[in-house]
Amino acid sequence: MPFGYVSPEQVMKDRADYARKGIARGRSVLVTTYVDGILFVAENPSSALHKVSEIYDRIAFAAVGKYNEFENLRQAGVRIADLRGYSYDRTDVTGRMLANTYAQVLGTIFTTESKPYEVEITVAEVGETAVGDQLYRLTYDGSVADEQSYVAMGGNAEAVSSRMQQDHRDGMALGEALALGVAALSTADGEQRTLTAAQLEVAVLDRQRPRRKFRRLLDAQLEQLLSS
Amino acid sequence: MDVFAEGGKLPNAFFAPASSSFTDFLAAHRPDLLPGKRAQATEGLTIEAPHGTTIVAVTHQSGVVMAGDRRATMGNVIAQRDMEKVFQADEYSCVGIAGSAGIAIELVRLFQVELEHYEKIEGTTLSLDGKANRLSMLIRNNLAMAMQGLAVVPLFAGYDVDGDEPATAGRIFSYDVTGGRYEEHSFHSVGSGSVFARGALKKLYRDDFSEADAVTACIQALYDAADDDSATGGPDLTRRIYPVVTSVTVDGFRRLPDNEVEQSTQQVVDDRMTQPGGPIAPLR
Numbered sequence: 001m002p003f004g005y006v007s008p009e010q011v012m013k014d015r016a017d018y019a020r021k022g023i024a025r026g027r028s029v030l031v032t033t034y035v036d037g038i039l040f041v042a043e044n045p046s047s048a049l050h051k052v053s054e055i056y057d058r059i060a061f062a063a064v065g066k067y068n069e070f071e072n073l074r075q076a077g078v079r080i081a082d083l084r085g086y087s088y089d090r091t092d093v094t095g096r097m098l099a100n101t102y103a104q105v106l107g108t109i110f111t112t113e114s115k116p117y118e119v120e121i122t123v124a125e126v127g128e129t130a131v132g133d134q135l136y137r138l139t140y141d142g143s144v145a146d147e148q149s150y151v152a153m154g155g156n157a158e159a160v161s162s163r164m165q166q167d168h169r170d171g172m173a174l175g176e177a178l179a180l181g182v183a184a185l186s187t188a189d190g191e192q193r194t195l196t197a198a199q200l201e202v203a204v205l206d207r208q209r210p211r212r213k214f215r216r217l218l219d220a221q222l223e224q225l226l227s228s
Numbered sequence: 229m230d231v232f233a234e235g236g237k238l239p240n241a242f243f244a245p246a247s248s249s250f251t252d253f254l255a256a257h258r259p260d261l262l263p264g265k266r267a268q269a270t271e272g273l274t275i276e277a278p279h280g281t282t283i284v285a286v287t288h289q290s291g292v293v294m295a296g297d298r299r300a301t302m303g304n305v306i307a308q309r310d311m312e313k314v315f316q317a318d319e320y321s322c323v324g325i326a327g328s329a330g331i332a333i334e335l336v337r338l339f340q341v342e343l344e345h346y347e348k349i350e351g352t353t354l355s356l357d358g359k360a361n362r363l364s365m366l367i368r369n370n371l372a373m374a375m376q377g378l379a380v381v382p383l384f385a386g387y388d389v390d391g392d393e394p395a396t397a398g399r400i401f402s403y404d405v406t407g408g409r410y411e412e413h414s415f416h417s418v419g420s421g422s423v424f425a426r427g428a429l430k431k432l433y434r435d436d437f438s439e440a441d442a443v444t445a446c447i448q449a450l451y452d453a454a455d456d457d458s459a460t461g462g463p464d465l466t467r468r469i470y471p472v473v474t475s476v477t478v479d480g481f482r483r484l485p486d487n488e489v490e491q492s493t494q495q496v497v498d499d500r501m502t503q504p505g506g507p508i509a510p511l512r
Contacts, residue, residue: 054348076242078348082250086341087261101238108237212344 015116019140022118023065028154028185029122031062032168033133034177037126037205037213041181044201052203054214056081056093058126060205064154065119065140073102073121095125099136099144107142116140120153126205126213130170152184160184175225178202182226197222250345251338251366263334263370277378278307280332282421282453282460283314283324284446285385285400286429287414288437291477292385292398295446296324297421297454298469299461309461314472316481318343321359321386322474326419328378335366335380342366356388360401360409368407379405383418387476394478415445421453421460428452431509440492443473443484447496448506463493 029042029051040052040062051070052062055077063070077098085093102121110116123136135147150168152160163184172180182200186193202217209215217225241257254261278300285294296313299306307329314324315336323339325332342362347353354362363384370380384401391397400412415433417425428449437445447463450471454462463470470493473484500506 048351050351053351072243075349076238078345079242079250079253080238082341082345082348083254083258086250086254086337087258105238 019116024155028156032150037207038124040203042201063121069117070119099123103144110141248349278329280313282419283383284417286442287398288442293442295473297461301459324383327380332380364407364409374405421457424456425449425453
């Protein structure tokens, strides 16, 4: 039957398959809690095109998938956060608000645009204490999940997740969490690879820092942490 | 504040490519939030509102120091005696304000967001000249208000991380109400007491100042300003209200803690007990 009726289920399934395929092509990103906040580890050989970025004082953004699409979302997020912080107060900008906005935007794009966004993102907010740390995982169709402890996204997400499930524990030191994260990302198709500092993009939301908690770990710091 | 005016979709302004300026974004999306775009009062009417007074800045061997007195006046009334008029702009710069206090504080807030916004969108910081020019634009947007007597005159200073050496990396910029930007050398002062502060700094300034020397020079200059200008507040020893002193060096911005400023101020005041005019410069 060359043309005619296509069921809504089929349309949604096709779109979801399309988005999932796009996301699965990319390298993985891991977001995990550690004793002083939240750690982001991404396999990303580029030092200019980031997968992990600062949104606001306590909030950061990690993404996998199509660069131009998640970059669009990131910039919109920075504008939303700065607009809210400027019109109200810095403490009124929250990860939950941002996650809700992204969920609506992604949901609308998924159902109304000619193609869905091929992205998966995590909005992370660091709290005053570990109890206040929040991780929101958002998928291409606007689904949002409030995750505990860690989120793995991208092509190899399942393998990374299972490694994390095995070894993650609350209250890990930065070095320990980083070593685990790198080990988890190195597990691909049942094989172990070696990831060097130059192939990694690493950042933290460190609750010990004043005001702006986001900090990138540069190659030299990374090598030092990885070797110790 | 509803960002979803178009039902589930963010307005296009949020996705506009190649705009790293928060002010431009506000102008496109929420022009009502811009300080200069407010409904104008009737022409010929001047509004009485608190005014901030004297700010001084002095460069030294490892950066720049900026300080401000704590007084805000409204006519001949002291509106506030512990006002803060020197602010951190970003990691490597600070801004002090003289003029209409309410508008100045809002302008500084916008300037702070502007710098941070650029940094987050672009992933890199603006050059010191770039920051100075952005501030210039914000002042220019306030021109209509300035015509009604609500002028804002900031003093901007920072550490130029792209500079050649620390001794010349501390830089100072002054502005006029039309947004004109002028780079100052060695030291500068703005506000009602600035004439006296600048006179003092002219006699006190040395090329080989350390950070501590620059702090002392700022406190001396503010003392002289308060001595001769009624709108500038001197150190309030009974209430323990001292000038706000900030420093920007290669290590970034730092606001000097109250006990440090208290010590330096007490020293200056003690010396003036025997010499009310302050240090005497050699005649030749």
